[in-house]
Amino acid sequence: MDPIWIIVAFVLGFTVKQMGLPPLIGFLLAGFALNLMGVEGGETLDRVADLGVYLLLFSIGLKLKIKSLFQPAIWVTASLHMVITVIVFGLGIFALGLLGLSxxxxxxxxxxxxxxxxxxxxxxxFAVKILEESGSMSSSNGRIAIGILIMQDLFAVIFLTVTSGKPPSPWSLALLSLLIIPILLKKSPLSLIISKSGHGELLVLLGLLIPFGGAFLFGLVGLKPDLGALVIGVLLSGHPKAKELSNSMLSFKDLFLVGFFLTIGLSGLPDLEALGVSVLLTLIMPLKIILFFLLLTRFKLRARTSTLASLNLANYSEFGLIVGAAGIANGWIDPEWMVIFAIALSLTFIIASPLNMKAESLFARWQTRLARLETKKRLLEDEPIETGDAEIIVLGMGRTGTAVFNTLSEKHGLKVLGIDQDLETVQQHVSANRNVLLGDVTDIEFWQRIQLSDKIRMAILATTQHATHMQVITQLDKTHIKIAALSRFEDEMEELKKAGVHVAYNLYAEAGTGYAEDIAQVLSV
Structure with missing residues (x-):
């Protein structure tokens, strides 16, 4: 890969970030800029892009709860949306052909x-990058959007298998059966290797090898390689080191995905006619958004969750390029459509990025009207949240939040209430007799439902998502409640302090200070 590619990608990625947009928009533009410069993509860039997608899907699998895919809001929505889109868009495209449009x-x-x-x-x-940057991967809308995307990926796999003309190897059924009996992999040597790989470079290397190996195996038996990376991630999601394994790959995943966005821009430049068709396809994108919203609200999801999930899905897909390539290979459509798909994909990325960045404010503006489309039956998550006699609220009940909760309640005798957005996490804490409630602190309606009593003295922000903390601070700004927040970086610390946080705690630096204090106590210094 020529260093000039990296320079162009960085310059444009940096530029759009200063404009408040995700760097991926700059990487897309870099691809088109390089294309205009006469640069052509090659096998090396394609391999880098593929590895980025493998790592992305593997990381999704490590966090995915397979049973969530069986929620009607996910599999029925994904299925109905695809059927309705194919019928409506298909008839529209056929009608344009009857009109004689080129x-x-x-x-x-x-x-x-x-x-x-x-x-x-x-x-x-796109959806995963946007959700990661906004700290919304574990939110209700994030889980719904990812579930629908995985169902779509499965539909693509079925289509590609059927249209390939070659039935997959019988071994493919054996690989897929692992999803039904995952205990086989949990007892495998691979699980033992992960446990014994420590926490350093060996784990990082393993994080690169496992998804690549899963992709290779699935490709070998006639299945889509991407699916292999996702499946093996799902199978390892229950491993004690799954989260650490996912975190170890973050930088590599982001780096390799730069290659993915570059390949889209390098796929070709359209003539004016093809560009016009691409713009037309981009203009009908709102129909997909509206359809997602209407379907999701029919399954009793709130307007806010449905709106945010629909915006997460407001784009065309890389899988569309793959389906289009299969159609071209079989002679069903002309090769020009490949460039049209790529341009339409890029345009929807560019438009959807700022929409997702402003999703909360857009929903707040239209909340009253959108809420009218909710089902009449009141959802459990819509009921008022009472804080009772709690003196401290801990927002985010992961390992750090749990430690804070236990210390304040057991050692200092304070009455503590925990809030977490993951149902299983809440259930585990409740079974351990902790006072923990379900709630998404990034949700505007959560703050409308929670009844903060005068007894509450402090809110402790115990997640690792800086964007989430800033949203919560905005909501608590007009209350009497003092705020404490964790951060990982110095620039985040400064922003927290400027926002009015009373206690800003650097997760890394302060951990060393606390460690030294414990040592001093042991030595009686």
């Missing part, structure tokens, strides 16, 4: 349906 002219009903099928997918890469 590039649409001559398309059969089947070819029109194929194009619509390619457009029905949303981008897993």
């Amino acid at each position: 590039l649409f002219d001559g398309l059969s009903l089947g070819a029109s349906a194929l194009i619509a099928f390619a457009l029905s997918f949303s981008s897993t890469v």
Whole structure:
């Protein structure tokens, strides 16, 4: 890979970040800029892009609870949305062909349906990047969006298997059966190797090897390699070191995904006619958003969750490019459509990025109207939240939050209430007799439902997501409650202090100070 590619990617990524947009927009623009400079993508860049996608899907798998895919809000929404999109978009595209519009002219009903099928997918890469940057991966809308994307990925795998003309190897059924009996992998040598790999470079190398190996195995038996990386991540999600394994790959995943965004821009430049079609496809994207919203609200999801999840899915997908390539290989559509798909994908990325960055404010503006489309039946999560006689609220009940909760309640005798957005985490704490409630602190409606008593003296922000902390500080700004927050970096510390946080605790630096204090006590210094 030529160093000039890295320079162009950095310069444009840095520039758009200063404008308040995700760097991925700059990487997309870098691809097009390099294309204009006459640069052509090669096998090396394609391999880098593939590895980035493998790492991304593997990391999703490590965090995925497979039973969540069986929620009707996920699998029924994904299925109905795809069917309705194929029918409506397919008929629309076929009608444009009947009108004699160029590039649409001559398309059969089947070819029109194929194009619509390619457009029905949303981008897993885009959604995960946006959710990670906003700290919303574990939020209700994040879990719903990721679940729908995984269902779409499975539909793509089925399509590619059927259209390949070659049935997958019988061994593929054996690999997929691991999802039904995951205990086989938990007892495997791989699980033991992970446990014995320590916490350093060996674990990092393993984090690179495992998804690549899963992708290789699935490709070997005729299944889509991407699915292999996802499946093996799901199988290892119950391992004690799953979270550490996922964290060890973060920087590598982000680096390799730069290659993915560059490949989209390098896939080709359209003529004016193809560009016009791409713009047309981009203009009908709101129909996908509206359809997602209507379907999700039918399953009793609140307007806010449905809105944010729909915006997470407001784009076309890299899987659309793969489906389009299969259609071209079989002679069903013309090669020009590949460039059209790539441009439309890029345009929706560029538009969806600021929409997702402003999603909360957009929902707040339209909340009253959107709430009218909710189902009448009141959801459990819509009920008022009472803090009772709690003196301290701990927001985020992971390892750090749990330690804070235990210390304040057991050692200092304070009455503490924990809040966490993950249902299983809440259930585990409740079974351990901790006072913990379910709630998404990034949700505007959470702050509308919670009844903060005068007894509350302090709110402790115990997540590792700086964006989440800043949202909570905004909500608590007009209350009497003092705020304490964790941070990982000095620039985050400064921003927290400027925002009015009473106690800002650097997770890394202060851990060393606390460690030294404990040593001093032992030595009676």
